[in-house]
Amino acid sequence: MKILRTIQEIEEYTKAVKASGRTIGLVPTMGALHEGHLTLMRLARQSCDVVLASVFVNPVQFGPGEDYDAYPRQFEDDCAQLATVPVDAVFHPDPVVMYPSGYATYINVESAITQKLCGAKRPGHFRGVATVVVKLMNLARADKAFFGQKDAQQVVVIHRFVADLNLPVEVVMAPISREASGLARSSRNVYLSASERTAALVLHRSLQAAQTAFSQGEKECLRLKQIVQTVLGSEPLADPDYVELYSFPELADISRVQGPALLAIAVRIGRTRLIDNIILEAEKPCC
Amino acid sequence: MKILRTIQEIEEYTKAVKASGRTIGLVPTMGALHEGHLTLMRLARQSCDVVLASVFVNPVQFGPGEDYDAYPRQFEDDCAQLATVPVDAVFHPDPVVMYPSGYATYINVESAITQKLCGAKRPGHFRGVATVVVKLMNLARADKAFFGQKDAQQVVVIHRFVADLNLPVEVVMAPISREASGLARSSRNVYLSASERTAALVLHRSLQAAQTAFSQGEKECLRLKQIVQTVLGSEPLADPDYVELYSFPELADISRVQGPALLAIAVRIGRTRLIDNIILEAEKPCC
Numbered sequence: 413m414k415i416l417r418t419i420q421e422i423e424e425y426t427k428a429v430k431a432s433g434r435t436i437g438l439v440p441t442m443g444a445l446h447e448g449h450l451t452l453m454r455l456a457r458q459s460c461d462v463v464l465a466s467v468f469v470n471p472v473q474f475g476p477g478e479d480y481d482a483y484p485r486q487f488e489d490d491c492a493q494l495a496t497v498p499v500d501a502v503f504h505p506d507p508v509v510m511y512p513s514g515y516a517t518y519i520n521v522e523s524a525i526t527q528k529l530c531g532a533k534r535p536g537h538f539r540g541v542a543t544v545v546v547k548l549m550n551l552a553r554a555d556k557a558f559f560g561q562k563d564a565q566q567v568v569v570i571h572r573f574v575a576d577l578n579l580p581v582e583v584v585m586a587p588i589s590r591e592a593s594g595l596a597r598s599s600r601n602v603y604l605s606a607s608e609r610t611a612a613l614v615l616h617r618s619l620q621a622a623q624t625a626f627s628q629g630e631k632e633c634l635r636l637k638q639i640v641q642t643v644l645g646s647e648p649l650a651d652p653d654y655v656e657l658y659s660f661p662e663l664a665d666i667s668r669v670q671g672p673a674l675l676a677i678a679v680r681i682g683r684t685r686l687i688d689n690i691i692l693e694a695e696k697p698c699c
Numbered sequence: 700m701k702i703l704r705t706i707q708e709i710e711e712y713t714k715a716v717k718a719s720g721r722t723i724g725l726v727p728t729m730g731a732l733h734e735g736h737l738t739l740m741r742l743a744r745q746s747c748d749v750v751l752a753s754v755f756v757n758p759v760q761f762g763p764g765e766d767y768d769a770y771p772r773q774f775e776d777d778c779a780q781l782a783t784v785p786v787d788a789v790f791h792p793d794p795v796v797m798y799p800s801g802y803a804t805y806i807n808v809e810s811a812i813t814q815k816l817c818g819a820k821r822p823g824h825f826r827g828v829a830t831v832v833v834k835l836m837n838l839a840r841a842d843k844a845f846f847g848q849k850d851a852q853q854v855v856v857i858h859r860f861v862a863d864l865n866l867p868v869e870v871v872m873a874p875i876s877r878e879a880s881g882l883a884r885s886s887r888n889v890y891l892s893a894s895e896r897t898a899a900l901v902l903h904r905s906l907q908a909a910q911t912a913f914s915q916g917e918k919e920c921l922r923l924k925q926i927v928q929t930v931l932g933s934e935p936l937a938d939p940d941y942v943e944l945y946s947f948p949e950l951a952d953i954s955r956v957q958g959p960a961l962l963a964i965a966v967r968i969g970r971t972r973l974i975d976n977i978i979l980e981a982e983k984p985c986c
Binding site for chain 1: 706710714720801802803805806807808810812829830833834837840859860863864865866
């Protein structure tokens with residue numbers, strides 16, 4: 413597995429791959445890899461000639477007071493996991509390689525889709541995500557790029573700017589990877605103590621409760637959100653940041669679920685902020 | 700010469716060209732083509748396998764009250780000129796093709812280089828330029844893109860975001876194309892009456908006066924700008940918008956010319972705003 417650290421290294425690598433007529437699948441990550449990331453890598457492996465992972469904790473998408481410094485960094489362990497897929501190359505630049513002195517260009521998705529959910533709670537977050545993903549897509553000369561549904565709003569934003577900027581990249585979203593307990597896999601789960609990890613199960617439990625009610629006919633958004641809030645309220649260590657339900661992928665306000673809808677939550681467990689979601693799919697009208 | 704009007708048409712065209720291993724030179728224009736544009740096309744012809752021109756009056760780079768509606772549109776005449784080069788294909792989309800309903804993504808170069816000169820006088824102008832040029836570069840799958848020095852600040856901004864976003868495109872700047880009278884060629888020259896056209900010669904004359912003084916040893920920016928202003932002041936129809944001198948390509952404030960420097964002016968002649976510039980090159984120290 414090639415390790416690429418500079419702009420010149422990745423550009424030479426991807427240029428040569430493309431010149432040979434092969435396709436490139438990009439899987440951008442911030443490292444601290446888990447099974448969810450590896451699922452994305454395997455998906456890329458299945459449909460692209462070359463799989464290029466990136467491991468880069470992107471400073472621009474963290475706000476003041478967020479966990480940029482604390483974010484887990486374990487590059488050697490990440491490489492060991494990537495080699496099992498196998499991944500062909502990993503891009504692991506220093507921040508100064510991505511944002512050298514004089515850096516000035518940022519991509520803004522000026523739409524309600526970046527103002528809701530995590531966009532409302534983390535100002536500038538999606539500006540940082542959009543900027544780094546465009547840079548990575550360009551450097552990777554990617555044919556396809558793979559993202560997890562856990563960051564569903566991120567995938568919506570990425571779809572938006574890829575279409576708007578006419579980037580020649582296909583965006584693929586993979587389902588949320590969960591532990592047997594139901595906990596959505598996240599690099600931030602390492603922040604959790606044993607008791608917090610147990611408490612964190614309430615996120616998925618609350619979504620499941622709403623899913624059950626939905627399947628039994630409950631379509632009112634207010635009611636579905638109340639079900640989530642009630643379950644979250646039963647866990648003393650859980651402090652909900654938001655519980656929202658929007659149409660998917662438009663993220664438009666809705667009062668009833670009539671098409672695909674994103675039920676998304678952010679919850680603080682102790683000092684750790686976790687997110688989770690499900691997509692509620694209205695059943696097709698019966699023949 | 701192929702005429703491409705939709706995203707699908709240009710994507711299919713450029714994808715096929717690239718798949719065959721040929722290089723693509725992009726020359727973005729707003730149409731109303733003149734000899735300056737054709738010089739860019741010929742430059743592209745010399746160094747790229749396929750030359751793709753775009754003719755698109757980009758609404759996003761015009762401010763309220765600017766000349767978006769009045770901007771000259773003469774696509775058939777443009778095509779006749781392009782065919783003489785010859786150009787291989789021209790992309791001529793409707794605005795709704797480039798900015799469909801729901802469009803939301805804009806590129807901001809958050810640097811002093813967009814705050815000066817035309818950036819100070821035309822808020823949002825370079826946001827519009829950056830956004831459309833990134834879209835065109837992506838659609839064209841361009842290896843090189845060609846721009847004229849008359850919009851020197853634009854070229855500086857394009858260099859900035861191409862480097863920042865790691866776009867795999869080489870930016871080429873061609874010298875200003877001038878009529879025999881010295882008037883810089885511009886699509887906006889058609890707005891000028893006969894007497895205004897004569898008055899407009901003062902732009903180049905003022906820059907030449909500064910160039911002469913510079914060649915004779917004058918390095919003080921204040922003095923060089925005064926020389927320009929004095930010449931401009933001699934023409935009753937000329938109303939200067941700005942006269943500025945910055946280092947090039949950094950566009951940093953300077954008090955003396957010690958390296959390459961951009962002497963740039965914007966002047967209203969009647970209701971028409973014209974720009975012109977020269978790059979002052981400090982002589983190399985003698986052996």
